[in-house]
Amino acid sequence: MKKTFLAGALSIACFTGGFGLQANAQENVDVASFIHPKQAVAATKQAQSMTYQDLYKTLVISKLAYEDKDMTLVTTKNNITLKISLQALLKVTEMSAQEQKEFKELFGDSIQMKFTPSGNAFKAEVYAQGKWQALDNADLNAFVGAIQEDNIDLKSGGYFTDTIGHWAEGYIQLLFQLDIINGTSATTFNPNGQVTRGQLVSMIFRGTGLDVNKDYEGPATYKDLANFPGAKEVAILEEYGLIEIFDGVNFEPYKPATREEMAFVTARYLESKDFDVSKVSKNNPFTDKNQMRQETVESIGLLKQLGVIDGANGQFNPKGNLTRAQFSKILTLTLMLVGADE
Structure with a gap:
């Protein structure tokens, strides 16, 4: 069910621990009784102080750890709806046949929750016994405790209105x-x-963990970086051999990067993190391989075999450009590989 995530940094574990399933006929279902009590206690302060925007951030990041068939998340500017299947829960906890029957009587084949903004806070509801019911503090604490990642202190900002509901919002x-x-x-x-x-280099640089102040040893060989804010980042990655694909006299930092340039730099990044590429096929299956620069053919093949990149209709379109959303996914998947390898 779960995909490999950033080891040591982002091992999100949703709904782990035991479920003390207790079906009841009370008017409001006690969701907390379905979630490990230690998680509920740990999340008490978090849930009470969490804003709607922070809840959104938590949910879209958590979704990355799950397959679509196990968890669906629909975000709009008006609400967030989350659905987690019973089959997904059975993969991370044990339920007896009786407990599964009781779960289905309450929630059906999946548990659904809805969150609606109310000022800076939010209203939380669960769909149980055929209707939407309010979640009380105990229920909410239990839920937040199940999805909250302890290793991440959410930054302020980052609630981008133009990515709400976008396929890449989690990345x-x-x-x-x-x-x-x-x-x-x-x-x-x-x-x-x-x-x-320039953006490609900056994002790759930040993913390396290098430090501009500590790792900078001198200017790059490119002649057009005097007024570029990321000049030191370019110089450092050039020193490490990550951007040899940009082999002109000028770097042209504001020129859109091509897909093959991105693939070359990303593959070199993997190698710089001591990711063992020798165990991975570099077979390039794309039918437009003859349109690729020779030095990018293996890089594109490597990333394809690793599941980091894909094409359309059998072609990669190496000379095309890529969007910020597309590269966000590519870089996230690359970081996941590095984390798993470490």
Whole structure:
């Protein structure tokens, strides 16, 4: 069910622990009784102080750890609806046949929750016994405790109105929380905007864990970086051999990066993190392979075999550009690979 996540940093474990399932006929279902009590206690302060925006961030990041068939999340500007299947829960906890029967009597084949903003806070509801019912504090604490990632202190900001409901919102939010990407403003991200060469380098640089002040040893060989804010990042990655694909006299930081340039830099990043690429096939299956720069063919093949990139109709479109949303997914999947390998 769960995909490999960032080891040591983001091992999100939703609904782990035992479920003390207690079906009852009370008017409001006691959701807390279905969730491990230790999680409920741990989350008490978090749930009471969590804003709607922080709840949104928590949910979209948590969703990345689950397959679509196990968890669905629908976000709009008006509410958030979450559905977790019984089959998903059975993969992380033990339920007797009787407990499963009682669960189905209350929730059906999945547990559904809805969150609606109310000022800076929110109203939480669960769909049980055929109707939407309010979640009290104990229920909410139990739920938040089950999904909250202890290793992440959510940053302020990052509630991008133009990524709500976007297919890449989880990837974008995760990278924002890790200080790898920024918005185009306090409330927008421009997910469909093109990634420039400068942005590509900046995001890869932040993913490496390198430090501009400690790792900078001198300017890059490119002649057009005097007024570029990320000049030191470019210089450091050039020193490490990650951006050899940009082999001109000028770097052209504001020029949109191509898909093959992105693949080359991303593959070099994997190698720089001591990811063992020798065990992975570099077979490039794309039918437009003859349109790729020769030095990018294996990089694109490697990332394809690792499931980091894909194409359309058998083609990769190497000379095309990529969007900020697309690269957010690619970089997130790459970081997951590095975390799992470490």
